[in-house]
Amino acid sequence: MLLFIFLPIISVVTQSLFIDHEQVFTEVESCDFFGCKKTTIIDTAATEQLRDEQPLGRFIGLQNYFNRSHLASSEIALAWSSAESFGEFYDNVYNLPLYRAIIFTLVYTFTVTPLLIIIGFFIAIGVNTINRAIRGFVIFFSLLPMIVTPLVGSLILFWMIDSRGIIGNTLQRLFEDPDLSLKASTPLTWATLIVYGVWHAAPFAFVIFYAGLQTLPQDTLESAMIDGASRWERIRYVVIPHLMPLVTFVALIQLMDNFRVFEPIVGFNASAHATSLSSIIFSDLSGESRLLSSAATTSVLTIIGVVILLSPVLVRTWRDWGKKY
Amino acid sequence: MNRILKSALIATGLMSQSIAAYAACGIESGNVNILGNEFPAIQTVGAAAAACAGDGVEIKTNLTKEHKDIQVPSLTSNPAEYTAAIVANSSIVPLMNDDLIRPLDDLIAKHGGNFKDNQKISIGGKVMAIGFMANAQHLVYRKDILEQAGVEEPKSYEEVLAAAKIIKDKGLMQYPFGAAYAAGWGLAQEFNNMFLGHGGEFFKDGTAMPNINNETGVATLNVMKALTEYMNPDFLTLNNNEINAEWKAGNVAMMQMWGSRAGPLLSDEGTAPGVSENTVLAGALLVGGGSIPATTLWWDGWTISKNISDEDAEATYLALINGIDPKIMNDEVATQAVWMIDGYEPTPASAGVFATMASGAKPYPMIPYASLLHTALGNELPDFFAGNESAEKTLEDVEAAYETAAKEKGFL
Numbered sequence: 001m002l003l004f005i006f007l008p009i010i011s012v013v014t015q016s017l018f019i020d021h022e023q024v025f026t027e028v029e030s031c032d033f034f035g036c037k038k039t040t041i042i043d044t045a046a047t048e049q050l051r052d053e054q055p056l057g058r059f060i061g062l063q064n065y066f067n068r069s070h071l072a073s074s075e076i077a078l079a080w081s082s083a084e085s086f087g088e089f090y091d092n093v094y095n096l097p098l099y100r101a102i103i104f105t106l107v108y109t110f111t112v113t114p115l116l117i118i119i120g121f122f123i124a125i126g127v128n129t130i131n132r133a134i135r136g137f138v139i140f141f142s143l144l145p146m147i148v149t150p151l152v153g154s155l156i157l158f159w160m161i162d163s164r165g166i167i168g169n170t171l172q173r174l175f176e177d178p179d180l181s182l183k184a185s186t187p188l189t190w191a192t193l194i195v196y197g198v199w200h201a202a203p204f205a206f207v208i209f210y211a212g213l214q215t216l217p218q219d220t221l222e223s224a225m226i227d228g229a230s231r232w233e234r235i236r237y238v239v240i241p242h243l244m245p246l247v248t249f250v251a252l253i254q255l256m257d258n259f260r261v262f263e264p265i266v267g268f269n270a271s272a273h274a275t276s277l278s279s280i281i282f283s284d285l286s287g288e289s290r291l292l293s294s295a296a297t298t299s300v301l302t303i304i305g306v307v308i309l310l311s312p313v314l315v316r317t318w319r320d321w322g323k324k325y
Numbered sequence: 326m327n328r329i330l331k332s333a334l335i336a337t338g339l340m341s342q343s344i345a346a347y348a349a350c351g352i353e354s355g356n357v358n359i360l361g362n363e364f365p366a367i368q369t370v371g372a373a374a375a376a377c378a379g380d381g382v383e384i385k386t387n388l389t390k391e392h393k394d395i396q397v398p399s400l401t402s403n404p405a406e407y408t409a410a411i412v413a414n415s416s417i418v419p420l421m422n423d424d425l426i427r428p429l430d431d432l433i434a435k436h437g438g439n440f441k442d443n444q445k446i447s448i449g450g451k452v453m454a455i456g457f458m459a460n461a462q463h464l465v466y467r468k469d470i471l472e473q474a475g476v477e478e479p480k481s482y483e484e485v486l487a488a489a490k491i492i493k494d495k496g497l498m499q500y501p502f503g504a505a506y507a508a509g510w511g512l513a514q515e516f517n518n519m520f521l522g523h524g525g526e527f528f529k530d531g532t533a534m535p536n537i538n539n540e541t542g543v544a545t546l547n548v549m550k551a552l553t554e555y556m557n558p559d560f561l562t563l564n565n566n567e568i569n570a571e572w573k574a575g576n577v578a579m580m581q582m583w584g585s586r587a588g589p590l591l592s593d594e595g596t597a598p599g600v601s602e603n604t605v606l607a608g609a610l611l612v613g614g615g616s617i618p619a620t621t622l623w624w625d626g627w628t629i630s631k632n633i634s635d636e637d638a639e640a641t642y643l644a645l646i647n648g649i650d651p652k653i654m655n656d657e658v659a660t661q662a663v664w665m666i667d668g669y670e671p672t673p674a675s676a677g678v679f680a681t682m683a684s685g686a687k688p689y690p691m692i693p694y695a696s697l698l699h700t701a702l703g704n705e706l707p708d709f710f711a712g713n714e715s716a717e718k719t720l721e722d723v724e725a726a727y728e729t730a731a732k733e734k735g736f737l
Contacts, residue, residue: 028449272707
């Protein structure tokens, strides 16, 4: 616990409170294949000295949290005071990188999680009623989307929804619109990512619910049948209450999973239309100049987000647990 | 022949090979580990350097597309994970910023090497890298389609737009233009090209303050937007690989492409009939009535890490000198790049880069904060192309995002 959870969080929080030293520039002549010219470079000796004096960098307190890349307090205040309608305010907020990422992440989390629970439940009910001889096969095939590596799965779908791919082209014919492109519009990209998310995670819910169905109390079911309950009523009043603790469990795991949505955005090259908290951390950390403090700040905000998101489920689990003892 | 005799023969064969290599490179001891980008020319250099491996000399290479992400952390550790990094004029800058590579003057004085003077890349009077190839983005076009449309080879983006309109109106192709406009590095690079073509300067004189939110920036975005009308509507997700695939499928008539990727376009392999023989590599395009081509010049070269022992640095130097020796040149290698190495004869695949170099294009700026602006452009420009906001607003966002990042890095 201490080594793997507590220390990394401390290190991320510390990093988010500091920024790099002021760089000392000098001008020198640089020559290459294409000729010589004056260029600005960093005086590394002078910077080194600054770094030795303060190895962590410049302490700036919580400024990282309130700059434009994160909570953007001054931009939000300006947007609030200048906007004439709520729509305009929303547009201004959506234009800020962190809020844009939060909006997509929340929309994704709160559409994918319920959908995958519902679909997973119906797959489980369906599989539970088919003949035992072929059940093994069906279970295996239903699990495939979860077994495929997320990045590979999203790449496969990326090519299929291309305007020259099988799904993309079929949609164009279906809607008789040769310019229809799932990748070119923001709402359609979001829809694609959400469909992918459900496709990828539904098997997880299915497996859990299927396991739960094996422990269904047969007595209760039979007495319900004798009382004349229809199939739907048996599901509604016997099966669903029996599986409720598992629904909580799946919701908990999937909320956490979906909140850190990342692979499909990379796989679908979707960063033009959708960014998530994880993808903006990744983009800060990659490339030639890494923005460590910015990435650390976003990470801390993500951790806070996870805690807020999970608190209702955690409280519920805590109460259930407390009841029994 | 019995088994023992066979294995003895094989062992002798292997030993004599390694002795030959050892003698050829002159490395006595040390470890060499080379990090670099992954494309055929760099693989050739890496393989030639690795041929120096032998008695007590271990040579490893890690050639990967992710080299830019791992070079700074892996060279910061002491001793460094890699003894050498193969860089371009953009990726050498972060290594210089953090003082992670060593001057090569003492090694050149001691060991020399079979390279030309203009391959030395010097910064502040010290040789920091040895270049081996040049690269640039330039126009590639289909001569048959342009003939059918009745237009000459375009020299400027305005002519490309006119030609694209004719090709589309005549129904020859649906999306006649292609370029790597995928959100991120590629889109930002196209902005850089077009901005330089309009005569722009990225930063206010001698400072790290951005200078793109102005008429030049708006004009740049407007030309790019006009071009996207003639591009596959998925353009914000299409990188060089996908654009090249579109080209090979015969779906594109004109495109902006890297010289280092031109070789495969001229070969029949995996290409629709009639495409490769009609593919012409031309120079870079002008834009907005300017005289500077809308492109940037690039070199690729190798550097040696600072945080390693002198023994390893010498071994690395000798291995890499062998990697760029004129003797690596043959007919296949010659098509992989525009080599700066002696004995290189230009091939048809190099025509575009040479035309671009002759036309007065500018090199990609080697400025400590250029990559931050590049990243900010890559993150903020897609909004404009997705039609969510005006050019002025987008450029304002780019400057704001850049300034936030530059403050964090201590540049502002």
